[in-house]
Amino acid sequence: MQRVNPLRTLSTYNLSLLRQDLPAGLSVFLVALPLCLGIALASGAPLFSGLVAGVIGGIVIGFLSGSELSVSGPAAGLAVIVADAIAKIGSYEAFLVAVVLAGVMQFVLGIIKAGRFSSFFPDSVIKGMLVAIGIVIILKQIPHALGRDNDYEGEFEFQQLADGENTISEIYRAIETASPGAVVISLISLVFLIMWERIAGKSTRAFFRNFPAALVVVLIGVGLNEFFRVSVPEWYLGDTAHQHMVQIPTISPGKSLFSIFDFPDFSVLGNPKIYGIAATIALVASLETLLNLEASDRLDPAKRVSSTNKELIAQGVGNVLSGLIGGLPVTSVVVRTSANIYSGSKTRVSAISHGIMLLIAVFLGGPMLNLIPLSCLAAVLIMVGYKLAKPAIFQKTYRDGWSQFVPFMVTVIGIVFTDLLVGIALGTVVGIIYVLYTNFQSSLRIDRDGRKVLIEFEKDLYFLSKPQLKEALGNLQPGDEVVIDGTKAPFIDHDIFNMLHDYRETAKVQGIHYELRNVVLNRRKRIRNQGVKATT
Template identity: 80%
Template sequence: MQRVSPVRTLTNYKSAWLRQDIPAGLSVFLVALPLCLGIALASGAPLFSGLVAGVIGGIVVGLLSGSEVSVSGPAAGLAVIVADAIAKIGSYEAFLVAVVLAGLFQLVLGLIKAGRFSGFFPDSVIKGMLVAIGIVIILKQIPHALGRDNDYEGEFEFQQLADGENTLSEIYRAIETASPGAVVISLSSLLFLIGWERIAGRSTRTFFKNFPSALVVVIMGVMLNEFFRISVPSWYLGDTAHQHMVQIPTIAPGKNFFSIFDFPDLSALSNPSVYAIAATIALVASLETLLNLEASDRLDAQKRVSSTNQELIAQGVGNMVSGLIGGLPITSVVVRSSANVYGGARTRISAVLHGVLLLVAVFLGGPLLNLVPLSCLAAVLIMVGYKLAKPTIFRKSYKDGWSQFIPFIVTVLGIVFTDLLKGIALGTVVGIIYVLYTNFQSTFRLVREGNQVLILVEKDLFFLSKPQLKEALGSLRTGDQVVVDGQKAAFIDHDIYNMLYDFQDVAAAQGIQYELRDVNLSTRRRPREEVLVNH
């Protein structure tokens, strides 16, 4: 039975929670800002489209969400789909029609309660996804920390779109071309964050727990870069026009407020490709959202369980609004959600606040935020990645046994060396295969005392048990007195049923006494007490 979070509206919100939600919202904003811009670049879409999607994901989806800690926005996993779709349809305005339709499809999925399918993903795969995302964040941010910003922020695929490198070769190139200024800023920021974290863990003062350390790091990064400009020009990373900085687009002089928005070209409704693209976006975005929602619930310190159907409805509304005003497709995003949780968020107010701050940044804060070096934001993201992929998580998963560790590690490696969806698919398939394999190793037990043989069925017999059972029957010898007891099985597969009965002729020919007890195609499930009495 699914529990739901107790805070579903703002009517019972406690003002005391603002001490946690405001700093968390600010931290998420600083993480989301470069990601929104980077994903827009990777998608081949206008820069403002990423910011618009971030604003809608924060405010609209945040208010309607089925989760108190999940944060939505443009997703790296959709970047390739978006880029291909824009090229196929021919214009970004026509693509926006597909985004609106995708939102409508998601709304329908939520209304028909399709969110229940999230329960089919193994727990070990969800754990692996969180760890893998943490590792990918660290690996992808190392080049930015070293001053190599050729790759888009927010691109999580192993094979990079921007420069033709992969995750590992990009790190090698970054080491070769490391910028002293970026290294000093990122290392100083990282050391500061580690020190702040330790002080917050030991101190009884609430200041260190509630004040957003990410904000201090950003201010420190700006000040260091300005110091380099004056004192060490060769270390200076540049100003608002350089790739090493946050680059929020500004409204061109003479343009009005509405000039930053793109609107759907409704004539695209006559193009069949639009509907296929909309369905693809809806399915992929819904899958990512459901997976990220499961992951967010796992991170939530209060262990609330989100409403998956409500989340699909929220995502549907969000994508419809985003598409109508020129935004990219939206999903729940683990990077933002984990930054939100680790920032101390209590409720959805933090997600809404991050959306409001993105809105303010678009219209008022561009010139100031464009002074922020990406290297200091890389340090913030590296800390988030480490918290997701702590070594203790590997040890715990290993101690849980091979049935948990193998799908876990396959998911981790799959995501790190391919992308999120492929890694999840690989981990899920391996997890299901491993569960099936281990489960059908113990469906029956063969007990031998001399020539007395009992084949005791321990659970239902499906077709996957056929090879082991066939091997057991083949091991019987002339003179054996064999009883096959199927009393505990509520279901026996038709192939196995035929095989057991066909063996009667083989047993007679080989001089084996062979008896079947309670072996039926549809065995009535007996009460536990009756089974115990009969045995």
């Protein structure tokens, strides 16, 4: 499998790939725009902080990333941590110092190659994470598609910060208060996206494969809303003054460009709290990044292998820069990465281009972009969610057996009804339990031929195999001729060893012929000691 080298990618870049990368970057930009603003709102931070983080995540981390397809930006999973930290420290400027320090910590984690820990997450858990995120995207976007925007865009926890509702009750409230204009826009947008995808799959014309359907959907949404304004005023969703629209903040007349930025207050470096907050951000952001990298590699059609250590270094640099100019903490994020991949991205150029578009939007495109209804963007995200959570994935995982299906479902349910990290933790614990159970179930083999019984150890035997072995010994009958063969077990746990030798007395009393063959407490240690003696 091919390892990702960012400098090689850009130095040997084929301009023909722009036909896929630029449309994908545009699609990601349209998805990222409301998410950056929504996460800033959910974090209790200035709106521009979300856009700044999005620009840094796209351009800087996109350039340095260890992945070709991962897209970084402000993360919903950090919103609660950020809001709590700002309240504890007392100001957003003081909090920015923690972001800078977190970036330094991530950089160090990359240098010491801590990225290897991403390999410890079971495959079924990563698959469950992708499906769960898809379901959450759909559930969270239904209210926006119906015109209810009480919850922040980009918040993915089950219990909502904004209005005290949860994911399910929010949908019920949205149905009660559905806006006809938003419903029409979202339904037409969804139908268009489905038809466009089917045509692109069957058509030989490159236009349908390369032109971003998300852009057409946005134009449809803006056009329909303007039509409502003229012809059906009661369906009109409003303009920049209304909640249901993209709301990019604008620079006040007479104020300088730097007035929109916040800068860290380094006078708080003497406060011990700042270091605890920084460590928390570094840990959670790194974990989310590593999980998303595993997920993006799974979705990558080219099956490239991302460099987790390069990614941690890139995230560290990104967070230092983001903190220095007033941005939120940055991580690699599943929603934007998924949108990037499903939009046909080939290289990191799509992530970089989306960051450039966000930068242009901040300074030049605000008035025009503020005409976009959230309902048409909700349709784009619902399609991304469906691709992540197709029913076929459930069927395939079920066919793979219970050891895959149970951790997969625990992860899905855990993420949908709690949040990302809790769901991942639950799924990982269950996955490890299944791995241990399967491993110790296959650690010994029992063959019976009439009265002759062979109990053969297939691998190292640990105390967790004790119940299975105890049951096997308990099933022996008077007159049996039993051989316990430990030839293939370099290591036998002390509990197992004692139990096997203690059973000699039981075998005598019951009239069982009992023989132990090569049952050694720790063959590895003996071989090592013999080797030392031989050399001396």
